[in-house]
Structure formats: structure tokens, C-alpha cells
Amino acid sequence: MTRTAGNRRSDHEAAHRPLPLTAGGHDVGRYGWDAPAPPQAVVRPVAHPLRAPGGALLTGTHPADHPWHSGLGLALPDVNGVNLWGGPTYVRDHGYRPGELGTVREAAPARQDGDTLGHDLLWCDGSGRELLHETRRIRVGAGPGGAWSLEWSSELTTAGDRAVALGSPGSNGRTGAGYGGFFWRLPPLPADRVTVFTARQAGEEAVNGSRADWLALAVDDGAASWTAVLAGTDPRTRQDPWFVRVAEYAGIGSALAWSAPVRLEPGRRLPITLRLVVADGVRDRAGAEALLAR
Known part of the structure; x- marks a missing residue:
């Protein structure tokens, strides 16, 4: 039976005890299942809340504008036509329409070993049929001046002996909206206090859809100001x-299928790996590069 936004519920809507994320002995956030969640959301494990060294909130969850957004993690809007992101599905030549929402289940419970967290997941269609297997690793570490880093590693493989197509609204015809893969929903922020930039470009219009070794986001909010830098850490993700x-x-996201679907063949492994570095204060380009170098 196909599940839609009106009747789909994840097997994991029951609360799961979140796991702490610590850097240098300091609590920087939590990782766990995004439950309970609104009916349109695909419940999945995310990092939320996350906080800057000075305590500023870095992540948002279930905002009114997109109730299926939550925290920092992996979200896939089109896996063989199944929506594993949440909300409506973008259909070529028709726009957003209600569609089949999938579910995410555990293959093995989340586990911690020192500063590294592991989680094995199953991405399934609305009837529970497995589409993808994911092996996930998250490592948190401390840096100079109170900065901290989070290294996210997801490896996707097909669940069966057939290829799987990974798509997005962008690959289905919506220009500039190729989101899907690694995604970070931030809390409400005044747009005039947010600056996004790479080594060569600045501003939403210029950076959206661009390829760059790293991307920085600086929030100028007085004593609560902070800067975050994201960078892909494997050759595929860096593209x-x-x-x-x-x-x-x-x-902010690292778009897996920006304008064309990605075909994942059986036996092949698809990595999505990034490093996030967060520090207090507003940094310029040189400061952002210095954070990554450390």
C-alpha cells in the first residue's frame, strides 16, 4: 500500500533517546530521531539542536514555512520516485504535487565509541520495501579558541540487485532547486544579518548552484555572532x-543531483562526506580558510 502525506507514519515516530555530541568535553548538541514530527515529514535521524561555542542555536526544526525540515543531516527528495525528504513532490511540467512518502528505519541502533557515532539505516518506500542502505559515521572534535568541527560521512548502497535513481526537484525541471543529499536547516535568522560566501563568490544568488571547495556562513548578531564553514571531504562530494x-x-545543502539524476548501480558505493567547522565571531574569507586549515 502506498503511503501519502495524509496517512504515512514512520515506524520510528516513538521517541528515541538522543545521543550527546561533545567536543573537548563540551556539549555542542544532540543526535537522534526527529520524532514526533508533522504528518508531512519523513522522520529520520538528524543532529539537532547544535550550538556554537558561545551557545547560539545553529539548527531549526519543523518551521512553519517547511514543516518537514529538521536539523542537520541527510534528506533525499527522489529515490526511484519516492519522496524521502518530506512535503510535496516536484513533478516535471506540473510543479509540486502530493506524492509517495517513504520511511527511514534502523538496520542497527546508533552507537558511540569515544568521539565517533555510527548508525546503519534503511531508506524505504511507502510500503516498507528497502531502496537504499546507509552506513553513517559522525565525528565531533575540538579546535583552537573554542571552535569545534563535525565530520559527517554517509555511504549509500542499493538494497537489491537493481540500480536506483537519485533525483531532486532540479533534476525534475525546477531551475535552481536541486536540493537533496546533505542538508542543514538553520533557525530563523534575519536575512540582513546573514552572509554566505565561498573563496570567489558571495551572496545567495551567486553561491546557489556554484561549485566551490568550501562554503562559509557568517551570522552578525552582536555577542551571539558566529561563523560556520562547510567543505566536502571526498572527491565525489567536492563536485x-x-x-x-x-x-x-x-x-544550506550539498546538492547530490543538482540538475540530473544520479544512477547508483548495485555493488557501487556512493559517499556523501563533509566537514563542518563552527567558531564564534564573524570571519572573512581568510578567517574561514584558517578555520578549515586548523
């Missing part, structure tokens, strides 16, 4: 364009 929203809402 993904950046997805950026600032004016409509604050969100």
Missing part, C-alpha cells in the same frame, strides 16, 4: 554544487 537559501529561509 556537488552548493544549495543556498537566505532570503526565504536559512538553509
Whole structure:
């Protein structure tokens, strides 16, 4: 039976005890299942809340504009036509329409070993049929001046002996909206206090859809100011364009299928690996590069 936004519920809507994320002995956030969640959301494990060294909130969850957005993690809007992101599905020549929402289940419970967290997941269609297997690793570490880093590693493989197509609204015809893959929903932020930039470009319009070794986001909010830098850490992820929203809402992603679907063959492994570095204060380009270098 196909599940839609009106009747789909994840097997994991029951609360799961979140796991702490610590850097240098300091609590920087939590990781766990995004439950309970609104009916349109695909419940999945995310990092939320996350906080800057000075305590500023870095992540948002279930905002009114996109109730299926939550925290920092992996979200896939089109897996063989199944929506594993949440909300409506973008259909070529028709726009957003209600569609089949999938579910995410555990293959093995989340586990911690020192500063590294592991989680094995199953991405399934609305009937529970497995589409993808994911092996996930998250490592948190401390840096100079109170900065901290989070290394996210997801490895996707097909669940069966057939290829799987990974798509996005962009690959289905919506220009500039190729989101899907790694995605970070930020809390409500005044657009005029947010600056997004790479080594060569600045501003939402210029950075959205661009390819760059790193992307920085600086929030100028007085004593609560902070800067975050994101960078892909494997050759495949480094080729993904950046997805950026600032004016409509604050969100950043590493777009897996920006303008064309990605075909994952059986036996092949698809990595999505990034490093996030967060520090207090507003940094310029040189400061952002220095954070990554450390």
C-alpha cells in the first residue's frame, strides 16, 4: 500500500533517546530521531539542536514555512520516485504535487565509541520495501579558541540487485532547486544579518548552484555572532554544487543531483562526506580558510 502525506507514519515516530555530541568535553548538541514530527515529514535521524561555542542555536526544526525540515543531516527528495525528504513532490511540467512518502528505519541502533557515532539505516518506500542502505559515521572534535568541527560521512548502497535513481526537484525541471543529499536547516535568522560566501563568490544568488571547495556562513548578531564553514571531504562530494537559501529561509545543502539524476548501480558505493567547522565571531574569507586549515 502506498503511503501519502495524509496517512504515512514512520515506524520510528516513538521517541528515541538522543545521543550527546561533545567536543573537548563540551556539549555542542544532540543526535537522534526527529520524532514526533508533522504528518508531512519523513522522520529520520538528524543532529539537532547544535550550538556554537558561545551557545547560539545553529539548527531549526519543523518551521512553519517547511514543516518537514529538521536539523542537520541527510534528506533525499527522489529515490526511484519516492519522496524521502518530506512535503510535496516536484513533478516535471506540473510543479509540486502530493506524492509517495517513504520511511527511514534502523538496520542497527546508533552507537558511540569515544568521539565517533555510527548508525546503519534503511531508506524505504511507502510500503516498507528497502531502496537504499546507509552506513553513517559522525565525528565531533575540538579546535583552537573554542571552535569545534563535525565530520559527517554517509555511504549509500542499493538494497537489491537493481540500480536506483537519485533525483531532486532540479533534476525534475525546477531551475535552481536541486536540493537533496546533505542538508542543514538553520533557525530563523534575519536575512540582513546573514552572509554566505565561498573563496570567489558571495551572496545567495551567486553561491546557489556554484561549485566551490568550501562554503562559509557568517551570522552578525552582536555577542551571539558566529561563523560556520562547510567543505566536502571526498572527491565525489567536492563536485556537488552548493544549495543556498537566505532570503526565504536559512538553509544550506550539498546538492547530490543538482540538475540530473544520479544512477547508483548495485555493488557501487556512493559517499556523501563533509566537514563542518563552527567558531564564534564573524570571519572573512581568510578567517574561514584558517578555520578549515586548523
